[in-house]
Amino acid sequence: MLALLFILFGAMAVGCALAVVAQRNPLYSAISLVGVFISLACLYVMLAAPFIAAVQVVVYAGAIMVLVVFVIMLLNVEHEEPRRGRLKFLVPVAVVLAAVLIAEVAFILVSVQEFRVNPAAGASNVGLTHSIGSKLFTEYLLPFEITSILLLMAIVGAMTLARRGGLLSSTTRVVPGAQQLPLTMVDPTAEPDDMTGVKTDTTDEAARLLGIEGLRDQSKRD
Amino acid sequence: MDTAIDIALKFAAITVAFVVVLLIVAYTVLAERRILGFIQGRLGPNRVGYGGMLQPFADLLKFILKEDIVPDKSTRFIYFLAPVIATMAALMTMIVYPFGPETRIPFTSISIPLVIARFDVSLLYVLGITSIGVYGIMLAGWSSNNKYSLMGGLRSSAQMISYELPLGLSLIGVIVLAGTLDLARIVELQSGWHGARWFIFFQPLGFVIYLIAAIAETNRIPFDLPEAETELVAGYHTEYSAMKFALFFLAEYISMFTISMLATTLFLGGWNVPFAEDIFGRGTFLFGLVSAIGFLVKIICFLFLYIWLRGTLPRFRFDQLMNFGWKILLPLALLNIFLTATLIVFFPNL
Numbered sequence: 001m002l003a004l005l006f007i008l009f010g011a012m013a014v015g016c017a018l019a020v021v022a023q024r025n026p027l028y029s030a031i032s033l034v035g036v037f038i039s040l041a042c043l044y045v046m047l048a049a050p051f052i053a054a055v056q057v058v059v060y061a062g063a064i065m066v067l068v069v070f071v072i073m074l075l076n077v078e079h080e081e082p083r084r085g086r087l088k089f090l091v092p093v094a095v096v097l098a099a100v101l102i103a104e105v106a107f108i109l110v111s112v113q114e115f116r117v118n119p120a121a122g123a124s125n126v127g128l129t130h131s132i133g134s135k136l137f138t139e140y141l142l143p144f145e146i147t148s149i150l151l152l153m154a155i156v157g158a159m160t161l162a163r164r165g166g167l168l169s170s171t172t173r174v175v176p177g178a179q180q181l182p183l184t185m186v187d188p189t190a191e192p193d194d195m196t197g198v199k200t201d202t203t204d205e206a207a208r209l210l211g212i213e214g215l216r217d218q219s220k221r222d
Numbered sequence: 223m224d225t226a227i228d229i230a231l232k233f234a235a236i237t238v239a240f241v242v243v244l245l246i247v248a249y250t251v252l253a254e255r256r257i258l259g260f261i262q263g264r265l266g267p268n269r270v271g272y273g274g275m276l277q278p279f280a281d282l283l284k285f286i287l288k289e290d291i292v293p294d295k296s297t298r299f300i301y302f303l304a305p306v307i308a309t310m311a312a313l314m315t316m317i318v319y320p321f322g323p324e325t326r327i328p329f330t331s332i333s334i335p336l337v338i339a340r341f342d343v344s345l346l347y348v349l350g351i352t353s354i355g356v357y358g359i360m361l362a363g364w365s366s367n368n369k370y371s372l373m374g375g376l377r378s379s380a381q382m383i384s385y386e387l388p389l390g391l392s393l394i395g396v397i398v399l400a401g402t403l404d405l406a407r408i409v410e411l412q413s414g415w416h417g418a419r420w421f422i423f424f425q426p427l428g429f430v431i432y433l434i435a436a437i438a439e440t441n442r443i444p445f446d447l448p449e450a451e452t453e454l455v456a457g458y459h460t461e462y463s464a465m466k467f468a469l470f471f472l473a474e475y476i477s478m479f480t481i482s483m484l485a486t487t488l489f490l491g492g493w494n495v496p497f498a499e500d501i502f503g504r505g506t507f508l509f510g511l512v513s514a515i516g517f518l519v520k521i522i523c524f525l526f527l528y529i530w531l532r533g534t535l536p537r538f539r540f541d542q543l544m545n546f547g548w549k550i551l552l553p554l555a556l557l558n559i560f561l562t563a564t565l566i567v568f569f570p571n572l
Contacts, residue, residue: 001225027300027364034357041350054346062353063383069357070379073364073372128342129403 005046013039030069037061049127235338239316246518247475248278254529261533285468293367293461300365305462305469308358312476314351318344319483320406321517322493325510333505336493336514337406345403348484349390352439356382358473359441359448359458366461374457377540378448382439384547389435391555395428395562396421396488409492417499420491427558429489431551436481438547440474442528444535447543482524486517493517 016035023029037060044053126132136144252267252274259266268274292301322336341347356379363375399421400408412420422429438445449457459470486492495516502509538546 027297031300031357031361038354050341050343051346054343054350057350058346058353062350062356063386066353066356066360066379066383069360069364070376070383073360073376073379 002046006043009039009042009046013043027069027072030065030072033068034061034065037065044127047127051127051129051132232338236317239321239338240313243313243316243476243479244472246522247472247479248282250475250479250525250529251281251471252277253525254532257526257529258533261530282468285465288464290464290466291461295367296461297365297367300361301461302466304358304362304365305466305473306358307361308355308473309469309476311351311355311358312473312480315348315480316483318347318405319480319487320409320492322510322514324505326505326507328507335406336510340404340406343403344405345393345397345408345488348405348480349386349393352477352481353382353386355473355477358470362462362470363458366458368461370455371458371460374448374454374460377454378441378458381441381445381447381543381547384544385435385438385445385551388431388547388551388555389439391552391559392428392431392435393488394559395425398559398562398566399424405487405492409487409494412491413494413499416497417491417494418496420489420494422489425489425558425562427554427561429485431555431558432485432489435547435551436485437528437531438543440477440481440528442474442478443532444538445543446537447540450537478525478528479521482521482528485524486520490520 013036016032016039019032020029020036023032037056041053041056041061044050044056255277256266256268256274266274267277270276270280292298317338318340320335320337320340324333324335326333359378359382360375363371363373363378366372396408397403400411402408402411408421441448447457448454449459451457454460459467462470493513493516495512498509498512498516502512
């Protein structure tokens with residue numbers, strides 16, 4: 001029974017993984033990747049690690065891949081064009097890396113054969129939420145905190161990048177409602193890095209507040 | 223041999239649960255139309271059967287008989303896949319909820335738990351499957367090759383990602399109180415005080431946050447921007463017709479049902495009916511029956527709240543929706559976790 005399920009989910013994982021690489025349409029690849037994550041979660045359940053399985057689905061399939069699909073939909077990426085000739089020098093590197101990977105898998109397969117664990121002894125409560133939680137907050141507290149700092153850095157980095165190029169163009173109109181505007185938005189002649197802000201409801205009012213009414217009309221007449 | 227019987231029993235239980243839930247869902251649709259009619263000073267459907275009682279079946283027949291139109295330029299495979307994902311994800315969470323306590327079957331000595339699958343991380347399972355449900359709507363919007371559908375799909379994914387965070391965080395207060403992710407155990411922990419030790423009394427803020435985020439997760443008014451008909455025709459399901467549209471329709475109402483189930487299980491004591499155990503005694507058939515009915519009644523109260531809100535509130539604007547989710551709900555949910563943890567540290571016996 002377990003062997004059958006393992007073969008089923010293993011085959012699903014491998015098939016979906018192949019589809020991720022083989023598909024030309026990026027959206028199909030993304031969906032196949034979701035399939036890989038879900039089959040992996042099923043395998044984790046069979047390995048008596050339900051917490052890891054649930055988190056795999058919640059985090060990877062439910063959050064990260066939703067964002068990936070979201071971006072693909074936003075950019076409306078068309079079918080990927082095969083670019084022959086570019087990055088050709090990477091082919092030997094890929095061959096070497098693949099050889100290393102296959103060697104690793106072979107090594108692990110051999111070493112697993114060597115020491116057989118009694119399955120009954122292996123069925124512990126390691127995978128349960130309670131044991132994972134207490135281990136995380138006692139024995140592995142430092143790695144846990146370092147990981148969270150890493151994630152915090154990613155968030156701060158993303159926000160910095162988003163803010164830098166995120167100024168609206170000079171042709172944008174203001175949506176009603178109080179908001180903070182950069183100077184370049186109301187006055188196209190301003191320096192692009194002038195970050196003077198102004199709180200306003202309309203573009204015209206913003207121009208009046210900044211004292212650049214004349215300038216703005218001038219640029220409109222041009 | 224025993225495993226075969228076990229599997230057969232599980233399948234039977236799943237079938238019974240699905241049929242009961244689908245019937246309730248069908249009548250929720252009817253109740254919604256009748257109650258909305260009452261709120262808006264009109265009658266609603268009352269012609270098919272006594273008081274419109276057969277209307278859901280008439281609607282179903284109509285959905286089956288209508289022509290199934292597939293847009294010419296759609297991405298065919300994903301277009302067919304999307305409603306299936308939406309319905310399946312909505313139905314799959316049903317199996318982990320405890321419908322009642324362990325109950326003895328009458329005239330025998332066999333006791334069965336009224337829950338289909340009980341495992342260590344059932345709450346996380348519910349959250350995981352719920353987050354898979356987003357794909358149904360997103361892919362429907364993308365594959366229809368229609369700008370209104372795409373806008374609806376984008377809106378819905380942005381909205382669901384944003385409101386999943388306060389939803390998950392509002393549950394952490396309950397998890398901290400209960401010390402487990404097992405839904406059946408969480409319900410058992412609420413059976414003190416003669417069956418009225420519900421977590422809503424310890425987590426009022428968490429409950430309010432959950433309620434708001436849950437309405438947003440199910441794309442219901444006032445958070446139904448993905449299908450705002452004044453701006454997007456019908457949103458993500460503009461190009462869907464006949465049975466495929468019915469699947470989306472069904473998925474929305476099943477998610478309403480399951481999200482009400484989760485609220486009942488976590489905050490309103492699940493199947494705990496006050497004083498039922500004192501009257502009938504633990505483990506008896508009557509106790510099981512009363513508890514299961516109590517569970518369903520609590521869920522139906524939630525469904526009524528949903529319908530009531532639909533008849534009362536106008537729709538959010540999209541920037542208001544995002545501001546509300548990220549700047550109000552999320553900090554409040556974090557505050558709730560902080561308060562709960564602090565109180566537990568200082569009053570561990572509460």
